[in-house]
Amino acid sequence: MYHIRFLKVPYIVPPPSNTQQSSSKTPKANAGEITVSTKITLTTELGENFFYGSVPVRAEIAYRQNANSSVKKRKRAGSSKDKASSILLGETTALWKNGMRALQLDISIPRKVVEELAADNVQIFERVFINATDAADECPLFFESDDVPLPPTFFEIESMPFRFGQNDAGSTPKQKPAVTISYKNDDSLYVKRHVEMGQSGTLTLAEEIGDSMAKHLWDSGIFLCSYLRASKANQEEFISQLITDTDRKQQILEIGCGCGTVGIALSKLVKNSRVLLTDLDSAKEVAERNIVLNQDRSLTPVEFLPFDWDTSQNDEQQNAAVLDTQWDIVVACDCTYNPDSFTSLTDVLKRLIGADTKLLLVHKERHGSENTVFEMLEQKNVLKLQWRQLLEPTAVKSRVDILVHQS
Ligand SMILES: C[S@@+](CC[C@H](N)C(=O)[O-])C[C@H]1O[C@@H](n2cnc3c(N)ncnc32)[C@H](O)[C@@H]1O
Incomplete structure (x- = not known):
């Protein structure tokens, strides 16, 4: 099984200041948009081997619908079992290629939407996954089995919930307040995974993003x-x-x-x-x-x-x-x-x-x-x-x- 891992949990790419030339790696942020980036890798469980093939990696930013939320309803998120309650804010697909060790995924969200979500204190999350059908040519079957449901070839990852906020400090008078991402307590150290248990439901498990065996x-x-x-x-x-x-x-x-x-x-x-x-x-x-x-x-x-x-x-x-x-x-x-x-x-x-x-x-x-x-x-x-x-x-x-x- 290959584990999708965050090398960097979701973060806001600061817009380039007027005096700064944007580097070729910085996504071109439109003034009306906020770019949320993350860096992932595709490795075996101990991180000793990177995935050797080419495969499209999808990322989605979404929030789970709260009946009290005043944020208007948007398109439903695409891939997950909790489709019904996830509202999609932005998505992207990038190609992982043979020889890669890291892949950056950038998702743009209209600034207006981010401001609404910040005002409403809504909890957001980012999910990164690979569709089994997209990977079929590269990674045909994890193991042969007629009667046992296969564990995923690529183990989907979900960030812990985060919130958008605005930070006046540090922005020039002409600029809009800088948008920030904040996690609860030490949540930025963890990610979530979902393990399907059929009629017994779904296990939701957190793991630490560091290298510790126990976590x-x-x-x-x-x-x-x-x-x-x-x-x-x-x-x-x-x-x-x-x-x-x-x-x-x-x-x-x-x-x-x-x-x-x-x-x-x-x-x-x-x-x-x-x-x-x-x-x-x-x-x-x-x-x-x-x-x-x-x-x-x-x-x-x-x-x-x-x-x-x-x-x-x-x-x-x-x-x-x-x-x-x-x-x-x-x-x-x-x-x-x-x-x-x-x-x-x-x-x-x-x-x-x-x-x-x-x-x-x-x-x-x-x-x-x-x-x-x-x-x-x-x-x-x-x-x-x-x-x-x-x-x-x-x-x-x-x-x-x-x-x-x-x-
Ligand atoms: C590879 S992990 C497996 C964890 C878990 N059983 C699983 O399958 O996901 C091995 C676990 O053994 C624990 N371990 C190692 N030496 C131990 C000891 N002397 N006493 C108790 N636990 C120990 C580690 O802390 C670690 O959580």
């Missing part, structure tokens, strides 16, 4: 969501291996949860359940942000607790909350990338797995040493493999392995 969405989690969704819809073996229907509340634990993708997806799929997301303290902010983004009172409660696999790093309460519960399902998704933590990971799994616990282990094979984890689990007599699904994408050389173990 990103990773391919295997997204793949797993596609599998969970398909298996549930088709009542496949995968789900029956994983979830036993009982009247008793299912206790679900995710370790190394990062943004919380899988745990939050399970909370939507397993109705009578309680989900505890755990990771290092550095993931707390993004995980809790995502719990709130997906909160639904009718569904399973989801909580986050900092918990290190090296249990000597946790206090007694943290260890008790995680180690003294009888878990029905323990999930570890993309947690086998670091050989230095294999011992603490397998030790903690041994302590977490009871007679009736199922362990869902998912990873994208990045290097052969990951197999050591499975050997260690066998040696420690923790688990037996019950079910395995290997996905072999055709467009990107990487495999995603979904395994269900039981002791």
